[in-house]
């Protein structure tokens with residue numbers, strides 16, 4: 001029987017609801033329970049796929065090809081449970097489904113309204129695709145008090161009275177600020193936030209208080225009294241040095257214990273925190289360091305490359321080194337800065353990206369990595385640009401490019417729809433850019449005796465994709481003669497998945513996004529190998 005845990009947030013945004021939900025999910029899973037994590041986002045976009053990373057951070061891609069909120073990345077990293085399309089919904093998606101139904105006449109002429117139709121649709125989402133889960137943790141995006149999240153809060157209230165009766169638990173995460181001037185911890189914002197939630201008919205069962213400093217007992221008692229929550233269920237979460245300390249910190253605060261006792265269930269086995277303790281120790285105590293340059297358009301917003309940052313950290317854990325990221329804005333990189341900055345680093349990474357802005361700086365950096373034999377990892381757009389750089393500077397095809405960036409170029413990268421039946425790109429074709437993206441998990445076949453095969457130790461791999469353009473596989477002979485090996489392809493040999501350089505210690509471009517599948521407890525082999533090569537290059 002599934003029990004539902006609804007996680008809301010109050011006072012301010014960015015309190016770490018995603019991390020709290022993910023940590024709780026880990027603790028429950030570790031005690032032998034089946035857990036699913038879901039996120040409801042109150043914005044009107046149908047999914048974050050079209051949102052700028054500047055606005056919304058990274059778009060996380062699931063195995064089944066959904067473009068989702070980056071919190072699903074935290075869920076996967078903490079629980080190692082692959083998220084699905086059905087684990088993320090937005091107001092936009094709810095309304096779009098309702099409007100489709102309305103056009104089909106499925107409401108039988110009724111007036112379509114927020115209550116019951118929108119709330120019913122949300123309740124459908126909460127229950128959908130649930131089979132043998134013991135716990136479904138549903139995080140509600142936004143902050144209590146926002147207009148946008150009202151239908152979601154109303155829906156979970158209704159749910160707790162219907163299908164979820166006696167099976168629902170409400171967790172509310174709030175900020176407990178510390179005022180320097182009076183040297184005091186303040187509980188009033190929490191009291192107000194809970195008051196707001198109660199005015200919507202939701203009484204929280206557990207309050208998680210995010211605080212800079214430990215919350216004294218009398219203040220916890222005050223929160224308990226004013227918010228009508230049992231004293232034991234006032235849980236504090238004090239800022240941690242690395243996010244991977246979070247499961248232990250919630251365990252110490254007995255969050256999982258209170259959840260199980262609420263539902264009157266006994267754990268099936270003991271929580272195993274040893275692997276987490278080990279990795280936090282490595283992260284915090286590693287004496288060795290490597291510097292990696294991350295060259296992209298969105299480097300000023302930390303969350304824009306969330307999974308990538310984490311995957312690099314995981315590679316560091318595997319090699320017992322601390323990874324320092326030098327984030328360079330590709331738009332501002334000119335030749336002189338490239339020499340100055342990249343001399344200091346042991347590895348260069350070009351992440352995924354879209355559009356022409358900043359590509360010159362990226363291409364110059366790739367040339368630097370290729371010629372000076374610095375370990376290089378190009379992801380998706382990064383791989384496409386590595387192929388373009390090689391075509392221009394080694395094969396001397398001066399106007400080699402991607403039809404995404406320049407319709408007049410010699411396209412070594414282009415839309416599949418632009419290819420003729422021999423697989424050659426039809427030059428100058430004016431295709432509509434609205435072609436579908438290749439999204440989600442696809443297999444790739446790895447070439448014998450290649451570096452990539454040595455890294456994965458497998459002939460076939462499955463990785464997540466999110467791109468529209470392809471490196472033309474049919475031009476590979478020309479490249480291979482000069483030393484760029486097309487060492488991975490789709491199983492039907494039509495699409496290029498991986499390129500590498502023969503006479504370079506570590507230069508790999510991949511069309512997919514390995515960062516989505518890296519876990520702190522199971523670092524991805526590609527990132528482990530990249531960091532190992534960078535460590536050697538120090």
Ligand code: GLN
Nearest residue numbers: 352353380381467468469
């Ligand atoms: N813009 C490129 C494409 O659409 C690469 C996308 C990416 O890096 N995710 O193919």
